[in-house]
Amino acid sequence: xxxxxxxxxxxxxxxxxxxxxxxxxxxxxxxxxxxxxxxxxxxxxxxxxxxxxxxxxxxxxxxxxxxxxxxxxxxxxxxxxxxxxxxxxxxxxxxxxxxxxxxxxxxxxxxxxxxxxxxxxxxxxxxxxxxxxxxxxxxxxxxxxxxxxxxxxxxxxxxxxxxxxxxxxxxxxxxxxxxxxxxxxxxxxxxxxxxxxxxxxxxxxxxxxxxxxxxxxxxxxxxxxxxxxxxxxxxxxxxxxxxxxxxxxxxxxxxxxxxxxxxxxxxxxxxxxxxxxxxxxxxxxxxxxxxxxxxxxxxxxxxxxxxxxxxxxxxxxxxxxxxxxxxxxxxxxxxxxxxxxxxxxxxxxxxxxxxxxxxxxxxxxxxxxxxxxxxxxxxxxxxxxxxxxxxxxxxxxxxxxxxxxxxxxxxxxxxxxxxxxxxxxxxxxxxxxxxxxxx
Amino acid sequence: xxxxxxxxxxxxxxxxxxxxxxxxxxxxxxxxxxxxxxxxxxxxxxxxxxxxxxxxxxxxxxxxxxxxxxxxxxxxxxxxxxxxxxxxxxxxxxxxxxxxxxxxxxxxxxxxxxxxxxxxxxxxxxxxxxxxxxxxxxxxxxxxxxxxxxxxxxxxxxxxxxxxxxxxxxxxxxxxxxxxxxxxxxxxxxxxxxxxxxxxxxxxxxxxxxxxxxxxxxxxxxxxxxxxxxxxxxxxxxxxxxxxxxxxxxxxxxxxxxxxxxxxxxxxxxxxxxxxxxxxxxxxxxxxxxxxxxxxxxxxxxxxxxxxxxxxxxxxxxxxxxxxxxxxxxxxxxxxxxxxxxxxxxxxxx
Numbered sequence: 001x002x003x004x005x006x007x008x009x010x011x012x013x014x015x016x017x018x019x020x021x022x023x024x025x026x027x028x029x030x031x032x033x034x035x036x037x038x039x040x041x042x043x044x045x046x047x048x049x050x051x052x053x054x055x056x057x058x059x060x061x062x063x064x065x066x067x068x069x070x071x072x073x074x075x076x077x078x079x080x081x082x083x084x085x086x087x088x089x090x091x092x093x094x095x096x097x098x099x100x101x102x103x104x105x106x107x108x109x110x111x112x113x114x115x116x117x118x119x120x121x122x123x124x125x126x127x128x129x130x131x132x133x134x135x136x137x138x139x140x141x142x143x144x145x146x147x148x149x150x151x152x153x154x155x156x157x158x159x160x161x162x163x164x165x166x167x168x169x170x171x172x173x174x175x176x177x178x179x180x181x182x183x184x185x186x187x188x189x190x191x192x193x194x195x196x197x198x199x200x201x202x203x204x205x206x207x208x209x210x211x212x213x214x215x216x217x218x219x220x221x222x223x224x225x226x227x228x229x230x231x232x233x234x235x236x237x238x239x240x241x242x243x244x245x246x247x248x249x250x251x252x253x254x255x256x257x258x259x260x261x262x263x264x265x266x267x268x269x270x271x272x273x274x275x276x277x278x279x280x281x282x283x284x285x286x287x288x289x290x291x292x293x294x295x296x297x298x299x300x301x302x303x304x305x306x307x308x309x310x311x312x313x314x315x316x317x318x319x320x321x322x323x324x325x326x327x328x329x330x331x332x333x334x335x336x337x338x339x340x341x342x343x344x345x346x347x348x349x350x351x352x353x354x355x356x357x358x359x360x361x362x363x364x365x366x367x368x369x370x371x372x373x374x375x376x377x378x379x380x381x382x383x384x385x386x387x388x389x390x391x392x393x394x395x396x397x398x399x400x401x402x403x404x405x406x407x408x409x410x411x412x413x414x415x416x417x418x419x420x421x422x423x424x425x426x427x428x429x430x431x432x433x434x435x436x437x438x439x
Numbered sequence: 440x441x442x443x444x445x446x447x448x449x450x451x452x453x454x455x456x457x458x459x460x461x462x463x464x465x466x467x468x469x470x471x472x473x474x475x476x477x478x479x480x481x482x483x484x485x486x487x488x489x490x491x492x493x494x495x496x497x498x499x500x501x502x503x504x505x506x507x508x509x510x511x512x513x514x515x516x517x518x519x520x521x522x523x524x525x526x527x528x529x530x531x532x533x534x535x536x537x538x539x540x541x542x543x544x545x546x547x548x549x550x551x552x553x554x555x556x557x558x559x560x561x562x563x564x565x566x567x568x569x570x571x572x573x574x575x576x577x578x579x580x581x582x583x584x585x586x587x588x589x590x591x592x593x594x595x596x597x598x599x600x601x602x603x604x605x606x607x608x609x610x611x612x613x614x615x616x617x618x619x620x621x622x623x624x625x626x627x628x629x630x631x632x633x634x635x636x637x638x639x640x641x642x643x644x645x646x647x648x649x650x651x652x653x654x655x656x657x658x659x660x661x662x663x664x665x666x667x668x669x670x671x672x673x674x675x676x677x678x679x680x681x682x683x684x685x686x687x688x689x690x691x692x693x694x695x696x697x698x699x700x701x702x703x704x705x706x707x708x709x710x711x712x713x714x715x716x717x718x719x720x721x722x723x724x725x726x727x728x729x730x731x732x733x734x735x736x737x738x739x740x741x742x743x744x745x746x747x748x749x750x751x752x753x754x755x756x757x758x759x760x761x762x763x764x765x766x767x768x769x770x771x772x773x774x775x776x777x778x779x780x781x782x783x784x785x786x787x788x789x
């Protein structure tokens with residue numbers, strides 16, 4: 001059975017820049033790490049340490065009683081400050097700053113547990129304590145996702161799709177730590193009472209598909225499926241559609257059609273937490289782009305300042321136009337490079353001016369319909385833009401503006417340089433604002 | 440206008456976000472490249488017209504293109520708007536209008552047509568992307584109101600410079616379309632219809648050149664087959680079912696398809712982005728409407744050729760046709776229609 005999602009675009013993926021560079025630890029660990037208390041959807045954590053305290057790797061330094069997960073120290077050393085620090089998402093966030101003692105003292109020897117005998121609830125508790133969030137995407141705490149999906153789900157999808165150009169973090173992870181990913185996928189399946197996980201890997205990475213298939217044959221419990229190379233294949237709804245043929249209804253989640261989607265990084269983190277007792281303190285970050293001297297994939301302690309990572313990759317060549325966290329399609333431009341790597345930062349992409357899309361002074365819609373042809377959510381972006389640019393925000397609801405997943409395919413493909421996805425975001429913001437005022 | 444929205448939205452959200460917005464890369468195909476491709480695809484037809492009608496065909500075409508660009512430039516210049524001649528859309532309009540005219544059309548008429556196309560139809564409505572009719576076609580329809588043009592018929596100026604200045608109204612043989620309207624098959628053979636024959640406008644000369652250009656556009660991804668194929672198929676079916684004058688169905692259909700401006704209209708005019716629907720369903724209905732109206736106007740209209748009027752009539756229905764939207768992602772099939780019906784029922788009941 002073969003399914004597909006409608007539309008999508010195919011930008012040049014530029015993955016060859018960092019594709020063949022193995023994941024390496026930082027040659028020079030950061031002098032200090034800045035660990036924000038908000039790296040997940042929900043309430044920020046309350047810091048559990050104060051300046052002067054000594055901390056070890058994996059020690060819990062922040063926790064919350066509400067929606068959210070704990071935060072752990074990623075290096076050992078002394079807490080130098082607990083204060084507002086810049087955050088890649090924009091606004092400054094209360095962060096714990098740790099001066100590194102370069103010893104990496106672990107918090108305690110992990111107790112050996114018999115994983116096979118753990119109950120579902122015990123597994124869930126381990127995952128929550130380990131501070132695991134969805135590593136690609138908005139950062140939903142994984143235990144929230146698991147509890148929400150429990151009992152509703154018949155398919156567990158582990159996504160190796162990295163549709164955004166430049167990113168190779170997941171590709172490297174799948175090549176080097178395939179068994180961990182499979183192990184984590186099996187644990188997730190156990191928590192959700194699903195016999196088998198479906199691992200989706202882009203067809204451009206057939207080497208990974210084959211190696212994962214070999215591993216899956218040995219251990220059983222996972223099916224590896226190649227996916228069409230097309231942006232936004234990594235979107236949750238698109239993955240569900242491609243792998244199962246089901247469409248997630250408007251305002252619903254994948255679990256409402258019996259699917260739960262996790263990224264490969266998350267699966268590996270679950271494996272680490274359960275089998276090795278390690279909380280989420282490190283992650284893979286791709287540092288790449290035409291303006292980077294030595295593109296690479298790093299195993300980075302969370303909280304490492306971005307400028308340190310750029311130095312590790314040989315620094316920038318020429319005049320970089322922008323530094324993005326995330327790929328070139330949906331990446332967030334960074335202004336303050338002293339901001340740290342959080343749990344969601346999967347890459348730093350540094351682009352020179354000639355690669356970046358130019359802002360068109362006088363964008364003209366010629367109604368070519370290229371935005372309609374590529375919209376994976378079956379929308380008419382040009383009409384949303386038309387109504388929004390005349391201030392008629394209410395009427396855009398007729399065009400289901402809320403369905404837009406903001407993948408940016410329309411703006412990418414627009415020959416007239418019309419800021420379509422920007423219009424959609426502005427419209428959504430206006431509508432939310434209006435709804436709040438009505439209430 | 441839009442910049443205003445974005446700026447106010449940012450103000451209330453977070454001022455830290457830099458001006459740069461995702462996606463940070465863009466597809467290499469820009470408006471100018473699209474227009475350039477259309478120009479390239481029309482070159483074979485112009486070349487054939489020059490071969491058949493002499494240098495006058497070339498001068499008429501060049502003058503039309505030049506005047507369109509000049510009118511566009513002057514209008515934007517006087518209104519202190521940013522110049523838009525760089526997007527090459529004026530060149531395309533000029534080319535298309537020239538191809539709709541006979542090679543012997545008087546120069547003043549070309550100028551009037553260009554003025555009407557660029558100033559009245561295109562710029563007064565706000566320039567590229569805002570016009571509700573194809574400028575070239577609207578101008579061509581406007582020129583029908585000058586009896587001088589119908590008197591021109593088809594004329595061949597010959598290969599000499601003299602032809603460029605030759606007077607209007609050389610002996611006009613009846614064009615194939617005029618004959619066919621009265622139910623007679625034209626004297627030209629089918630291969631003549633395909634590879635070039637005298638009579639009618641420049642764009643009607645050679646069906647093969649038009650097909651070549653159309654295939655180029657499809658190959659380059661500028662247009663898709665949906666509109667041309669539905670348009671031509673509708674005309675084919677209707678003419679096959681209802682041949683005029685008791686002619687052989689198949690032969691009649693082939694002449695109808697190769698004659699006149701059908702191919703020019705189907706590949707270059709009906710597919711004009713600005714004046715065609717953007718949704719798949721809308722495009723199919725639009726093309727079928729174009730086909731139906733073309734046959735209707737060819738059979739019963741006042742002029743032998745119905746393509747121009749058929750397309751501009753359907754142009755005006757584009758906004759309506761765009762209401763046929765794609766199914767909402769994740770919604771059950773025909774959900775939107777059921778909702779509409781349920782509202783209707785409620786109104787009826789209440």
